[in-house]
Amino acid sequence: MNKSAHRIDALQYNNWSPKIFEQLQQGGVHAVHVTIAYHENLRETILNIEQWNLWFERYPQLIMQGRTGDDVRLAKQLGKTAVFFGFQNPSPIEDDIGLVEIVHTLGARFMQLTYNNQSLLASGCYEANDSGVTRMGKQVIKEMNRVGLVVDMSHSGERSTLEAVDLSSRPIAITHANPHAWAPALRNKSDAVIKAVAGRGGMFGFSLYPHHLKDKTECTLESFCHMVARTADMVGVAHIGMGTDLCQDQPDTVVEWMRKGRYTKETDYGEGSPSNPGFPNMPAWFQDNRDFDNVAAGLATVGFSPQEVDALMGENWLTFFDNNFGQIGAQPIPTS
């Protein structure tokens, strides 16, 4: 890893602890996008932010809140990790477009329009019928574009995703998924989606969550890195990066809640199954944040140059952060 390069992971949802904050530092991770809401309403999301504020106050030598690309550079200088907030569902904005700016002010930088199911904004990838972006969805995308809250379609349906790419005036992201052609999970994305997102300047983050991997937990580093190389051949190196979906130290009750939220009283196995209902084991070569060097080495092995490995391991996300987290038309400071 080039000493000037920044390492960024575009999705984690761990059972956070000082141990994991130290592992972020040990792994040289300068920024991480963390999920702070799946099904929470605004008040519940704010409780989660309060918990992060307490961690920022208690562990200032390890973590700091991230709001801009420059915060990633600052975190690297200070030897800590910048934590960027995001939502996997639009539940925090309830039915209220005014909350888009409020949550951005509180630090949210990514918001999925859906999490598997239909939302007020679009259709999730588990719905039988994808009716595309809704009336409110169109308004919210415009407002997200205005304030600098990135549209994330990781858990959305194909039609909704392609419509969101077209409707959004700024690039969108798939923070955590893989190509469906490599691993045919319902959550993985068609080449059409990957090309559309990248073609508009968006970013695609590769997941290491076993249900998104070929051969799941048994997936080899070589297979993963060849998949990255094939994706780079398809859309170029500049619009792909990492989004591991690491869910470290979580009890299985959490994945049950992630899948069910409050929408059903029945069991929803999601990407699991009755025989495998919990969190799957991570691949041996990526157990936690200290293993990013394995991924970087694997990418070099399949032929990426050192500069390309740096781009894939974080520099591409940093460019995306620089361009997409700020308000359009914000008042510049006058010189005088």
Place this chain on the structure above:
Amino acid sequence: MNKSAHRIDALQYNNWSPKIFEQLQQGGVHAVHVTIAYHENLRETILNIEQWNLWFERYPQLIMQGRTGDDVRLAKQLGKTAVFFGFQNPSPIEDDIGLVEIVHTLGARFMQLTYNNQSLLASGCYEANDSGVTRMGKQVIKEMNRVGLVVDMSHSGERSTLEAVDLSSRPIAITHANPHAWAPALRNKSDAVIKAVAGRGGMFGFSLYPHHLKDKTECTLESFCHMVARTADMVGVAHIGMGTDLCQDQPDTVVEWMRKGRYTKETDYGEGSPSNPGFPNMPAWFQDNRDFDNVAAGLATVGFSPQEVDALMGENWLTFFDNNFGQIGAQPIPTS
């Protein structure tokens, strides 16, 4: 008015409209502290912030959100008014100390510990028994000190106010009141309170709300300015300023709601009376934001120097903003 001076009003609660934003500009008001919550919980307060966000978006040539003293300087340079948020009651933080930092992040810069009645934090000035700052109040003052949310005791009881001055590690404010010795309203403050607040570097803002004035609506500019001069003789010029409590264009239903909130089903006339239940008429010499020059001229007439008039009309508040709106121990940007 010296051209380099900044004019600041430390309390207004108008029925806001483009007309009033223009009057702020016409009156040369570079910053105003506006009340955005009396009895609202967090979610309701956020709805009020959403309304302000819409105004900031729609009238960018007239107003901008203020968060720091430098925003006042920027507003002056740009020919607009910086709007600072505050609460007259701690209802927006509910029973949750974590909300202190959340509301500061959203822009709150002043919070009263009480509004007339007992709160979770302290006793209001209308309570028969003032039991002082509560257990939670002590914790919240410490947290307000940490993040840079100013303790405002304008509507608090005497004992609670004196205790808050002692407990607070940073200066506190009485944003809008007058000396009880001049006009013996329940809301006006004893010399002991004024001396205690000023003695710790705090600020006292003079109110033009008729119920706080000698002879109410008939109060003369000369009487008001002599009172300011007597206060300056008592505590010095550096810790006093304006806090007009202007409630322009409000229907009387609003003052009924301000007094009653949700605490009673009966009528509470507050500072009014059965024969005068609504908003009182403002004095002839201060009808709206265009009349600040009258006040400045009156202060000069009673003997304040031009520099002192500038201090009273805003420069003192600007110094207070500079010193008290930021987080203590915030991470400095490293030089490298």
